[in-house]
Amino acid sequence: MSDVKHARERSSAGPFWDQNRTSQDEVSPAVTGGGLRAISGVDWLFYGVVAAISLGIGVVNALSAAQDAAWRGAVYNFRTPLFWEMSSIVTIIAVAPVLFFAVRRMRDVSRWPLRLGLAVAAIIAFSSLHIAGMVGLRKAVMFLAGGTYDFHFSLATLIYEFRKDVMTCLLIGGALWLIDSRRAAPQARSVVTTPQADSASVAADMVWLRDGSSRIRIEPRDVVTIGSAGNYVEYCMADSRTHLVRGTLAAEEARLTKFNIVRVHRTRLVNLSRVTGLKAGPNGDFELMLDTGEAISGSRRYRHAVASIEALAADPAPVASTNAARR
Known part of the structure; x- marks a missing residue:
């Protein structure tokens, strides 16, 4: 002694x-970034599913329109309604990354007023691009085919298209939000909960x-x-x-x-x-x-x-x- x-x-x-614990970084969202960088990894699978469903809906709508015309006594014409539907669907698929970017930005902020503002801005941007792209595509195709296309531009026409775009944004954006939430839950547990438990376990076996x-x-x-x-x-x-x-x-x-x-x-x-x-x-x-x-x-x-x-x-x-x- x-x-x-x-x-x-x-x-x-x-x-x-x-008893000092290692500081943990905040849980980051699955993917962040601007433009097309908002789509990466498994997002391409979701993007492909959205495209496939949209194309399927367009075909069904065209068939329904042709059948309705035949029931009214008109000539059964599948090509024209299919063209109207596909021009809209293709434009939706092209501008869908706007929704991906908006959802990821919304997840980056915690205040609901900011999230709501981002959602409204995204819907307006999406609808504007959709209408402009759809009209431009129809005019270009009709011009090449030797015809013309009149959108009948008016407030009523814009409201008619906008309300459909609102539902499209809610369906695509809402699905993406839910997918990101499910993906972030286990990541949060592994990044926050598990390291803290491991840190406590390690600290319990140490003598300083x-x-x-x-x-x-x-x-x-x-x-x-x-x-x-x-x-x-x-x-x-x-x-x-x-x-x-x-x-x-x-x-x-x-x-x-x-x-x-x-x-x-x-x-x-x-x-x-x-x-x-x-x-x-x-x-x-x-x-x-x-x-x-x-x-x-x-x-x-x-x-x-x-x-x-x-x-x-x-x-x-x-x-x-x-x-x-x-x-």
Whole structure:
């Protein structure tokens, strides 16, 4: 046991458990960026599904329009309504990245007024591009075919197209929002919850000692004994090093018990994992032999601390069964 009067020369600080946690970054959205960069990875699958469904709806609508015309007594004409539908669908597919970009920007902000403003701006931009692109495509195709196209530009026509575009935006944007939400949920758990739990688990297995302004990390399995020395406690390690730090033996006992380091005497703790032998005395006292070759005396007051060792030593069955298995 080290002399207390030399404690100031060796160390003058108390034991320290590292409770600092690694800071975690905020969960970032799955994809951010501008323009076509808003579509990446699995988004292309969703984009393809939207395109396929839109084309299917366009074909069904064209067939329905041709059938309705025939029921009214007109000539069954599938090509004309198909052209009107496809010109609109192709334009929707072309300007759909506007919705991808808007949804991702909306997820970047937390205030609902800003999200609502972005949604309104996206719908207006989408509808404007859709109407302009659809009309331009129809005019170009009709011109090449030797005909003309009149959009009948008016407020009523714009409202007619705009209300359909609103529903298209809600369907595509809403589906993308839900997909991103489901994708972000497990990512949030893995980035936030799991690292915190892992950090707490790792911290629970660490023992840090404060030596002045320095921090010393030790492995619990390397501790052999801990003895009291006045206002200090002395850690005796397996490599013969010692650490003298300010503290009480009771405080060390309370936090090191989970590492199988227990009190065997009023002035000493022992790591039971390093015990190789136990010798019981007639008066209840006992002696522990350690793997370092030391013999440590224990008081009968703390005989319960080595009860697990005595129980194992009293039952030779595991050893016998092991030997039998080897034969």
